[in-house]
Amino acid sequence: MANRRVLVKRRKATQNIRKITRTMQLVATARFQAAFNRAVAARPYTEKLSELAGDLARAGAQLEHPLLEARDSGAPEALVVITSNRGLAGSYNANVLRAAQALLQARRAAGKPVELHVFGAKGIAYFKFHRQALASQSTEIGDRPRFDRVEPVAQRLIDAFLAGRLSAVHVAYMRFHSVGQQRPEVFQLLPLVPAAKAVAAKPVEYEFMPEPQAILDELLPATARVRLFQSFIDGAVSEQVARMVAMKAATEAAEDMIKALSRQYNRARQSHITMELLDIVGGANALA
Secondary structure: OOOHHHHHHHHHHHHHHHHHHHHHHHHHHHHHHHHHHHHHHHHHHHHHHHHHHHHHHHHOOOOOOHHHOOOOOOOOEEEEEEOOOOOOOOOHHHHHHHHHHHHHHHHHHOOOOEEEEEEOHHHHHHHHHOOOOOOEEEOOOOOOOOHHHHHHHHHHHHHHHHOOOOOEEEEEEEEEEEOOEEEEEEEEEEOOOOOHHHHHOOOOOOOOOOOHHHHHHHHHHHHHHHHHHHHHHHHHHHHHHHHHHHHHHHHHHHHHHHHHHHHHHHHHHHHHHHHHHHHHHHHHHHHO
């Protein structure tokens, strides 16, 4: 027969856990809404900027720009990995790190050195555990990215690429498609690749003022900075969705366990009452 005191303690502990997971679910829901609004608002601007850069590059015909040029130098590539600072977000970090490792293995198998630039405590801990050197690391951007914090990161990568210290820059992050769909992706940030829509579209004609080269000098770095910022925003909203789902599942599991423990307690209590009644009846019969 189960010990009733043990069952009571376990049920109480599970109820406390349910309160915590329920609270975390509500907090993640509130943060998700704010992050979702930012991601949805920024994406059209990011996509249109990329399309415009592709249009201008094609319209200029003979235009060339260092940020558009692929390089075969011996310089290493850079991989920016965007993870979270906190856990309890389901498989969010694991999926991003799996995508990053796939690129690392492919590049290293081809004999191409790769520098790691990791953002988020979980990613930093992962690569340190696997004894992989980090070119840079940061936990300051967090789950509420601001452009003024992401811009210096993007500018450092742009400067290193233009100076020839990097031959390419890739970003591994969780792309937010919808509330029900987020996918880990790795895309090439530098050299810039024109958006698919711009490549497929018909040629466009522009009247340039000022000169096309001057426009690209301003537009292309801005495109790289905004695309990196969009990656951080997508990662933030995807993290909150993952935490919402994980905490909801944990809350439901706790509720199921509470029900199971309550049933066990009730059966144990009923058995105890039955045994006491049998003792009373047995004592009465002995006295009769």
